Amino acid sequence: MLCLLVVVTSGCSTLDRWSSAVKDSLASEAPADTQPSPTTVNGWNVIDGGVLDGTLESNPYVTGVTGLEYTRFQRPTAIAVRGQWLYIVDAGLNKLFRYDLALHRMSVLKDLRDIVPGEVDDIYVTHDFNYYLTDSQGARVLHFDADGALVETLQDPLNIRRPVAVYVDESRDRVFIADGFRDYIPIFNKAREIFAVMGERGDLPGEFRRITAFAASATGFYIATRFGTHRVWHMARTGQYADALQEDTVTFPTALAADDQGRVFVGDYLDNTIRIYQGTKLVKQVGHNGSAPGQFRRIEDLWLDGDVLYVADSLNGRIQFVNVPDLDIPAQP
Numbered sequence: 174m175l176c177l178l179v180v181v182t183s184g185c186s187t188l189d190r191w192s193s194a195v196k197d198s199l200a201s202e203a204p205a206d207t208q209p210s211p212t213t214v215n216g217w218n219v220i221d222g223g224v225l226d227g228t229l230e231s232n233p234y235v236t237g238v239t240g241l242e243y244t245r246f247q248r249p250t251a252i253a254v255r256g257q258w259l260y261i262v263d264a265g266l267n268k269l270f271r272y273d274l275a276l277h278r279m280s281v282l283k284d285l286r287d288i289v290p291g292e293v294d295d296i297y298v299t300h301d302f303n304y305y306l307t308d309s310q311g312a313r314v315l316h317f318d319a320d321g322a323l324v325e326t327l328q329d330p331l332n333i334r335r336p337v338a339v340y341v342d343e344s345r346d347r348v349f350i351a352d353g354f355r356d357y358i359p360i361f362n363k364a365r366e367i368f369a370v371m372g373e374r375g376d377l378p379g380e381f382r383r384i385t386a387f388a389a390s391a392t393g394f395y396i397a398t399r400f401g402t403h404r405v406w407h408m409a410r411t412g413q414y415a416d417a418l419q420e421d422t423v424t425f426p427t428a429l430a431a432d433d434q435g436r437v438f439v440g441d442y443l444d445n446t447i448r449i450y451q452g453t454k455l456v457k458q459v460g461h462n463g464s465a466p467g468q469f470r471r472i473e474d475l476w477l478d479g480d481v482l483y484v485a486d487s488l489n490g491r492i493q494f495v496n497v498p499d500l501d502i503p504a505q506p
Contacts, residue, residue: 211277214466216499220259221491222246223270224278244279246270249485249492253298254478260304261485261492264292269306272492282321289315295338295387295474305348307336314339314350325365332359332367338387340394351387351396356380358387358396371412376401379414388429388437388475395437397426405429405439407453422455423448430475430482436502438482440472447472447484449502456503464489 211218222245247265254260259272260282267286272279282304285293291310298304302319313328314336327333327348334354341348346363349371356374359367371394372381383399393415394408403417404426418437428440437450445462446469448455460469470488477483483494 211494212466216495217466218494219466219491220246220272220494222279223272226278226280244270246490246492248487248490250473250487251293251296252474252476252483252485252492253296253304254476254481254483255298255300255302258298258302259483259492260296260298262293262296262306264487265490269293269296269304283317294336297339297341299341299343305339305341307339307350309335309337309353312336314348316348327361327365329359329367332370337384340387340389342389349387349389349394351384353384356382356384356398358384358394369412371408372396372406378417379406379408381406385425385427386429388431390431391433392431392435395429395431397429397439399425405437405450416453418450418453419455422450428472428475428485430477432477432497436497438475438477440469440475440484442471445469445472447475447482449500451502451504457500459500466493467495469493 211220222243225242225244246263248263249261250264251262252260257273257275259274261270261272263270268281269283269285270279271282289308289311293306294309295307296304304317306315308315312334313326315326316324318324332355333350333352335352336350337353338351339348348361349358351358358371360369360371362368372379374380374382381396381398382401384396385399386397388395393410396406396408398404403420404423405418407415407417409415423439423441425442426439427442430438435452439448441448446458446460449457460467462470469486472484473487474485480497481494482497483492486493
């Protein structure tokens with residue numbers, strides 16, 4: 174196993190957030206026939222679709238309206254947030270949407286049927302609105318610029334067989350691709366060559382069996398696995414094993430998010446809950462199977478934007494989000 178020094182300066186927990194004043198100002202400019210604000214119950218906000226713009230402006234801060242149409246999500250599977258924009262991969266509709274959190278309407282960025290043979294498992298959006306999509310069936314990751322033009326294709330038949338997650342270290346222009354077949358994380362450098370890998374297949378600490386999700390924070394990297402003595406592993410920024418989340422507390426992790434305060438959020442496929450860890454210890458569990466706000470049916474993805482946690486609630490056909498302080502997470506016992 175090769176190790177490396179990676180300095181993480183950006184990630185889901187350090188994303189830009191729009192102030193409420195900016196959102197209010199933008200919302201006041203919205204046409205009368207845009208979607209109402211997301212439904213809020215018990216602190217949980219629900220977005221089940223949006224007013225669909227007829228055209229997409231190349232400038233990410235300009236939205237044109239030419240014939241409004243409300244579109245409901247069918248099966249969202251991957252999400253990302255940058256500024257006022259929520260990016261949603263919907264495997265049911267085979268589209269990538271960009272939802273305006275201030276104006277409550279959205280545009281279609283990509284018809285995914287035109288670019289991937291199967292489903293997109295993950296999306297990562299950089300601060301300049303470039304986005305990366307995992308093409309698991311095609312064994313590659315596609316990089317598009319903010320205008321939707323294909324910039325590059327990251328692939329390697331020897332090292333990437335089924336990419337399930339992608340993360341970009343923007344400070345060093347490095348791309349991490351978690352592979353659910355090879356069970357390690359190849360890392361591409363600026364020249365887009367694999368110069369190191371993190372982890373390997375096995376049962377020892379820092380080894381993985383059936384990777385399902387990947388997340389990064391200032392403390393390092395988190396890898397979720399389907400099998401093993403532990404189901405979520407923590408790797409240091411050097412790429413070496415650091416520790417693992419509390420044993421026997423999660424069964425089938427399919428979604429991860431982590432912040433710089435040492436909190437880790439894990440979506441469990443088995444019981445549709447989100448388990449919250451402080452450090453390595455389980456401190457809280459939220460949600461359960463159901464369709465009410467704060468309940469879930471197949472958690473496919475998690476994303477942290479500052480203190481806001483977004484959830485791809487796939488079989489309910491919606492995105493939910495909540496302010497993390499409202500969850501009353503206790504300190505580590």
